[in-house]
Amino acid sequence: MARRSDHSRDEIKAMAIAAAAAILARRGVQALSARQVAKDIGYTVGTLYLVFKNLDELILHVNAATLDELAQLLREELHRHVEPQPALRALAQRYWEFAQQQHARWSLLFTHQLAVNAKPPAWFATKVRQLFAMVEEPLQQLHATQSSHERALVVRALWGGVHGVCALALSDKLRWGEEVATPELLDSLVTNFLHGLLQG
Amino acid sequence: MARRSDHSRDEIKAMAIAAAAAILARRGVQALSARQVAKDIGYTVGTLYLVFKNLDELILHVNAATLDELAQLLREELHRHVEPQPALRALAQRYWEFAQQQHARWSLLFTHQLAVNAKPPAWFATKVRQLFAMVEEPLQQLHATQSSHERALVVRALWGGVHGVCALALSDKLRWGEEVATPELLDSLVTNFLHGLLQG
DNA sequence: ACCTGAACACCGTTCAAGT
């Protein structure tokens, strides 16, 4: 058992977030529990509640880390491209890659509902916004939007769409009749949407 | 307490499915448990396990009922339209309406992961397919697809997209910076996708 | 001051025992 003062509050926090992410990656969302996280970092479950208000708050921080990692991946992908259309298609593929490889962590971003009253903190919304900024950049280059409202509309519609194709693919809801590979679906969605946008 | 032979196996099944759907509609997914369902139908929790293999199987049937209801709503909407493009836009709006009004039941369709090995039964995949058939019909009318593969591709890309916009909107992930109403997002997605498809 | 460990009110699931 870890003795007192072995770790600072912030160290315990970071250890717990890392342990939770590892559980999600290795054993899935079903295996994530406060007791298991506590065990993995060598403290009792009570200690977790000295450092986090509750399990929801721990998950919020896990999700924040996931958003950061995902934004980093998309940023790297974005910098590999000059032309906006190939960039957007590649970002969609990268998003799918992450969703597939980190299924549990990715889906927890969207399935984790905070308590009915609670709104996510501002710093969390900022991280979400930073993710969308990766998509906004090539969209701006296309010069297809006039107003700021139109830009807000287009980035949300396109990325909402990409997200949905990935979500349905991972939930196995697209596997009936003819099989279609997800990368091809994403390419169809992005390409057709952008064509429509540029010609409308 | 209900006495033996008060209800047949099938009656108990139907009561349990209805009770579970009611819990989801009134109190959300957090409130759904085998014990609560049993209480609501006047049996003990043990009886539930005589009739369902486990809670996952009960949820599978709840989801089947949700798919039927949703397909019925979309079918009614579809029959109100003659022109394919307005029909597809209206179907997207109807999907959003249902997702919003029946948040817990709708999201359970996608968040409920069966055990790692288990594939959903064929009758469940059939219900999913019937849902997509509502979208396939107006898409066929557009005569924009050549092969059956292309039709399979387009229906999945478009409806995956619509699904994703609804999913992100309900998970509050689109609420930063400028506010954009979801119906407007869906219209942008469907309209641009179809324009791109018809002109590509 | 920091952490434990037991307690409380819940879970899903099983199954001997009752009617």
Place this chain on the structure above:
DNA sequence: ACCTGAACACCGTTCAAGT
């Protein structure tokens, strides 16, 4: 034959008690 109710192995969360 049908159903119960207690048991088991888990949960999240709290908090008096220990060092």
